[in-house]
Amino acid sequence: MANRTVHLPVAPLEPLGGTLRKDNWWAGPAATILVLSAFIVYATWRAFEGSAYQWGAYLSPFYSPLLDVGWARKTGLAFLTPAMLILPGPASFRFTCYYYRKAYYRAFAWDPPACGVGERAPHRYNGETKLFVFQNLHRYAMYVAVVFLVILWKDALVAVFGWSDGAHVGLGTLVMLTNVVLLSGYTLGCHSFRHLIGGSVNAYSSAALGALRFRLWKLVTVLNERHMQFAWASLFSVALTDLYIRMVASGILTDVRIL
Amino acid sequence: MDNGNAGTASKTAKLRVFRGDASGGKLEPYEVETYPGMVVLDAIHDIQAKQEPTMAVRWNCKAGRCGSCSAEINGKPRLMCMTRMSHYAEGEPITVTPMRAFPIIRDLVTDVSHNFEMAKKIPPFTPRPRDADGTWRMKQEDIDRIQEFRKCIECFLCQDVCHVIRDHRKDTFAGPRFLIQLATLDMHPLDTLDRRELVKDEFGIGYCNITRCCTEVCPEGIRITDNGIIPLKERVADQYFDPIRWIASKVSGEEKKPKAKLRVLPPDPRPTDVPAGGKDRR
Amino acid sequence: MSTSTEAKFERHEHDVLVIGAGGAGLRAAIEASAEGASVGVVCKSLLGKAHTVMAEGGVAAALGYVEPKDNWKVHFRDTMKGGRYLNQWRMAQLHAMEAPDRVKELEAWGALFDRTADGRILQRNFGGHKYPRLAHVGDRTGLEMIRTLQQHGIHSGMTVYMELTVTRLLVEPASSGRPARIRGAFGYWRESGRFVVFLAKSIVLATGGIGRAFRINSNSWECTGDGQALAYLAGAELMDMEFMQFHPTGMVWPPSVRGTLITEGVRGEGGTLRNKDGKRIMFDYIPELYANETANAEPEADQWLRESTSGVSSKARRTPDLLPRDIVARAIHSEVKAGRGSPHGGVFLDIHSRRSAEDIKRKLPAMYHQFKELGDVDITKEPMEVGPTAHYTMGGIRVDPDTQQSRVEGLFAAGECAAGMHGANRLGGNSLSDLLVFGRISGLHAAKYAKGREAPSLDVGEIEAAEREVLAPFERDEGPNPFLLHDDLKDKMHTYVGIIRSEDDLTRGLEHIARIGEATARVKVDGNRHYNAAFHQAFDMRNMLIVSEAMARAARARKESRGGHAREDFPEMDKGHFSKVNIVARWTASGMEIAEATLPDVPAEIKTVLEEG
Structure with missing residues (x-):
């Protein structure tokens, strides 16, 4: 291609972590590594455990929707649990999420470790043009996540109304409701969702349903501005909801009934 | 006004400022007397007037509007005129270095011509015809979003901090400043060109891994990544990565904008560094 | 040019050379390019950093979108009244008539002004404007304008020379009844210090204001009166220099x-x-x-x-x-x-x-x-x-209202560095419209002037003299520091030629200007010409001293108070003599000469417009 840029930078590359910054720039990536690793370890363990995911009308988000894996047992895939079948759905949503991408490219790939901080030794970098080009399909993961969100709302309602003795609110119900609220904040604040709902419109005043789409887009924008907070809060809430239900189901804790 | 009459007793601040050019340089220590409200650019001017008249620094408005005095202060890309000395711990030296992603000219001045050449490649705004009454009707809500991007003062701090430019030196990457300009054009209610192919191939939006350093350093607080680059990535995905959207657009026969072509213009003249006698650069 | 000079200097040739890349310069360059001229634009800093970015409130144009009663006549009346009727009526008229088209044109180039509820350009109130008239973008209208002109301009074929300072205009002297004629400019790249010679058939000066001559000012470092000084040294006249706007x-x-x-x-x-x-x-x-x-x-x-x-x-x-x-x-x-x-x-x-x-x-x-x-x-x-x-100087280079040409043939001026449009006081918002209207007119006429004209020939002696002037501060063994001289000048201008003036103060001010001028002639600069701040400052000083002197002399000559010129010893606005004359300053071999120029007669139909209000 003709007319490529001519003036190339001349300052020598900084070594990994080389910087004049004096603040704790490494704290963010370190926390990301810690929290994400802990979550992955916990989720993997729970997915393999295959038990203590249900108590009364409570169902762990790791196991919802609860699929029948009897067929797998018969064919000798005894290790298979319902969680393994469904977890790739939300996992793909989070993996391709525009916020998490920042978090893990920084923390795990050190591309870059932090702003104005040197990267690892010169290496090939293709961003999201080659291996990671699939990140462009985030919207499909979002469609899946929206389906899961509907199911989890159903679960939360079941946790209120799904009891044999009528409506019932326990601590577990509140935990599940909080979780699904945070998940809604996260899912509906998704950048792809924002694009779908109204971001792709150029002239709201003349487009079909423009006024409505503008209003929805504004609402989604409010969530989107807090996407990072929702991403972490909902990650914690999913794990804690599962942990709570596991403890109740395995008898370590007793669910407190409130109403 | 908490600093009403306080701080009139003079205090000194320590600075370490990069002095040098393409052949090399080092951090030189300086001390300046501080006064209320002093910013780093004031300190540099003070050094220039009283200690080092040849100190090179680029500045214009000293009010955060023109985006000339970009540098790195304690390793962070910032405008010198908007960085208060009181922002830093007393007694600790403040380190001021030129933007490291661009070739150095001298001291705190770098060669940012790369950006001006990039700007020329972008196919310019091409509006639809005016309405019958000679105006173009647009509602405030149609343009709120792109007015945010138009706040850009072209300080190029985002270009400086972007690791794709800073560390990987991709010459087919437009950089955050120009991706938001492309976003402005793509979202402009009046524009009639489709620049998405260029955004993907020539301006390399795929190189952006949305690590958001550009947004962190933007002195205008433009949410470059979330409001500009990501929506642009989504628009590119609509056209080039989403099979369902692609089929739908074929089937519905939706109106297509003509594809824009990369502009090819000669570079603007720059000073050659061959000395021309007299007391030119020695 | 002799071969040695030929080899020594980098040379560029253009039909039209625009000096200054703020709003007026860019608008002039766009117009001249559209006329088919080969255009060079010289800016002292990077493109798009000019002081126009600091304009905040808006651009005044009687679009009538917010108040339908508004039209060019009302705008014209407001402008003349604001200028205390010392404006060149023709410029104020052209300005009021053309401003709406110039603003609409910006929209065609991508500008995004704030909108009214029905989707047109929103206008706001401003001092001295009868109706809400200022098209604006929040409080960053100047930035929007310069970015629009810049983005449109770079695609219109102009060549941009960034960070280049012009130190002299090259002029073919008057001879046998033919007036002096422009032929080029001499300058240096700020980065390398390397000299550049421009050959140009016509030149548009659009260098802005002179605020840096005052201690408390709203201007950026560039506003050092370069255009006024260059034109003055080239033989053009400065007018209305006593009128300084304090925001x-x-x-x-x-x-x-x-x-x-x-x-x-x-x-x-x-x-x-x-x-x-x-x-x-x-x-x-x-x-x-x-x-x-x-x-x-x-x-x-x-x-x-x-x-x-x-x-x-x-x-x-x-x-x-x-x-x-x-x-x-x-x-x-x-x-x-x-x-x-x-x-x-x-x-x-x-x-x-x-x-x-x-x-x-x-x-x-x-x-x-x-x-x-x-x-x-x-x-x-x-x-x-x-x-x-x-904040702003109403005065500047005296130009012909219809073409913006100075009395040097081929030398045009537009924007803040030109005089006449604003009279004794400028209304807020009228500078951004001034840039657009007169930027365009100057670019148009500069291109027309250049059309069909042969490339000028250069004079080696003239260029070598310009070179000697630039190198002189390096040749001296010792001399004062230009930064401290600048501080001194700013102080004295503020004290003696400031917001309220008097005969005694102005006389004392002139003594100080002479003293600082003498010291500036002895300035020594260390080091080499490679991006040397002290070297750049030395030339800004020469220019600021010229405009400061013109300002003080003109202020002493105007024995009344009017608009941006207030005299303690003559506190009233004169209804007689001084309401009919502009003060003019021009270069002579023996120093600056001050004269009076009678205001042009206002035709009957324009008088009617003025009286309607």
């Missing part, structure tokens, strides 16, 4: 930002000026000229503000807070002098009690940011402290 609202605290501009838009959105006792000051300073159209008590002023900021055409009279700038600046000066000022020597500008925090942040985001970051003041909760700051 009433500059920041006064902290010292680091003293003088930084606070947009008039704050008052346009409802802000009021108060003294330390909390009293609104402007009701005491309404001059006779504006008495009929200005509210004389708070309820009426508030009614007007309330209605006109919400898009209703108000029957009440305008608030005195929006009187023209010279009046407001002097009012603040008087309050401070009388001991009723704020702690740091200004008065209070209060918007927090008049608009909601959300409105302030939406309408005045840059102001909010500027005070928060630089002044530790939250303007949604506290008043601002403001005081006058040197």
Whole structure:
């Protein structure tokens, strides 16, 4: 291609972590590594455990929707649990999420470790043009996540109304409701969702349903501005909801009934 | 006004400022007397007037509007005129270095011509015809979003901090400043060109891994990544990565904008560094 | 040129060379390019950094979108009245008539002005404008304009020379009845110090103002009067130099930002000026000229503000807070002098009690940011402290109203560096429209002038003299520091040629200017020419001294007070002699000569327009 840029930078590359910054720039990536690793370890363990995911009308988000894996047992895939079948759905949503991408490219790939901080030794970098080009399909993961969100709302309602003795609110119900609220904040604040709902419109005043789409887009924008907070809060809430239900189901804790 | 009459007793601040050019340089220590409200650019001017008249620094408005005095202060890309000395711990030296992603000219001045050449490649705004009454009707809500991007003062701090430019030196990457300009054009209610192919191939939006350093350093607080680059990535995905959207657009026969072509213009003249006698650069 | 000179200097050739890349320069370059001329644009800093970015409030044009009663005649009347009828009527007329088209044209190039409810360009109130007239983008209108012109301009074929200083215009001297004629320019790249010779058939000067000659000013470093000085040295005349606009609202605290501009838009959105006792000051300073159209008590002023900021055409009279700038600046000066000022020597500008925090942040985001970051003041909760700051020069290069050509053939000027449009005082918002209207006219006529003309020939002696002048500061063994001389000049200009002047002060000021000028001629610069700040400063000094002298001399010659020129010893506006003349300064071998030029007659039909109001 003709007319490529001519003036190339001349300052020598900084070594990994080389910087004049004096603040704790490494704290963010370190926390990301810690929290994400802990979550992955916990989720993997729970997915393999295959038990203590249900108590009364409570169902762990790791196991919802609860699929029948009897067929797998018969064919000798005894290790298979319902969680393994469904977890790739939300996992793909989070993996391709525009916020998490920042978090893990920084923390795990050190591309870059932090702003104005040197990267690892010169290496090939293709961003999201080659291996990671699939990140462009985030919207499909979002469609899946929206389906899961509907199911989890159903679960939360079941946790209120799904009891044999009528409506019932326990601590577990509140935990599940909080979780699904945070998940809604996260899912509906998704950048792809924002694009779908109204971001792709150029002239709201003349487009079909423009006024409505503008209003929805504004609402989604409010969530989107807090996407990072929702991403972490909902990650914690999913794990804690599962942990709570596991403890109740395995008898370590007793669910407190409130109403 | 908490600093009403306080701080009139003079205090000194320590600075370490990069002095040098393409052949090399080092951090030189300086001390300046501080006064209320002093910013780093004031300190540099003070050094220039009283200690080092040849100190090179680029500045214009000293009010955060023109985006000339970009540098790195304690390793962070910032405008010198908007960085208060009181922002830093007393007694600790403040380190001021030129933007490291661009070739150095001298001291705190770098060669940012790369950006001006990039700007020329972008196919310019091409509006639809005016309405019958000679105006173009647009509602405030149609343009709120792109007015945010138009706040850009072209300080190029985002270009400086972007690791794709800073560390990987991709010459087919437009950089955050120009991706938001492309976003402005793509979202402009009046524009009639489709620049998405260029955004993907020539301006390399795929190189952006949305690590958001550009947004962190933007002195205008433009949410470059979330409001500009990501929506642009989504628009590119609509056209080039989403099979369902692609089929739908074929089937519905939706109106297509003509594809824009990369502009090819000669570079603007720059000073050659061959000395021309007299007391030119020695 | 001899072969040695040929080899020594980098050379560029253009039909039209535009010096200055602010609004006026870019608009001129765009027009000249559209005419098919080969155009070079020289800027002292990077492209798009010119002082136009600092313009905040808006661009005045009688579009009539907000107030349908508005039209060019009203705008023309407001402009002439604001300029105390010392404007060149023809320029004010062209300006008022063409401004709406120039603004609409910006929209075609991608500018995004704030919108009215029905989707057209929104207009706001400003000092001295009868109706809401300023098209704007929040408080960053200048940035929007320069970015629009820049982005359109780079695709229109012009060649841009960034960070290049012009030190001399090259002129073919007058001979046998033919006037002096432009043939090029001499300058150097700021980066390498390497010399450049431009051959140009015509030159447009668009270098802006001279605010850096004052201690408290709102200008960026570039505003050192280069165009005025270059034209003066080339034989053109300077006119109206005594009229310096002090913007009433500059920041006064902290010292680091003293003088930084606070947009008039704050008052346009409802802000009021108060003294330390909390009293609104402007009701005491309404001059006779504006008495009929200005509210004389708070309820009426508030009614007007309330209605006109919400898009209703108000029957009440305008608030005195929006009187023209010279009046407001002097009012603040008087309050401070009388001991009723704020702690740091200004008065209070209060918007927090008049608009909601959300409105302030939406309408005045840059102001909010500027005070928060630089002044530790939250303007949604506290008043601002403001005081006058040197802002704009009404005077400049004397040009022909229809073509913008100076008395040197082929030398044009536009924007702040040209004189005539604003008379004794400029209305806010009229500078951005001035840039567009006269930028275009100058570019058009510069291109027309160049068309069909042969490339000029250069004179080696002239170029070598220009080179010697630039190298001289390096040849000396010792001499004063140019930065300290600049400080000295700023101080003396502020003290002796400032907001209120007198015969004695001006005489003393001229003595100081002569003394500093003599010292500047002995300046020594260390090091080499590679991006050398002291070297650059030395040349800015030469230019500032020329304009400072012209300003002081013209101010001494005008024995009255009018607009941006206030004399303690002649406090009244003269209805006789001085209402009919402009003061002109020109170069002679024996020094600066001051003369009077009679204002052109106003034709009957224009008189009718003026009297209709």
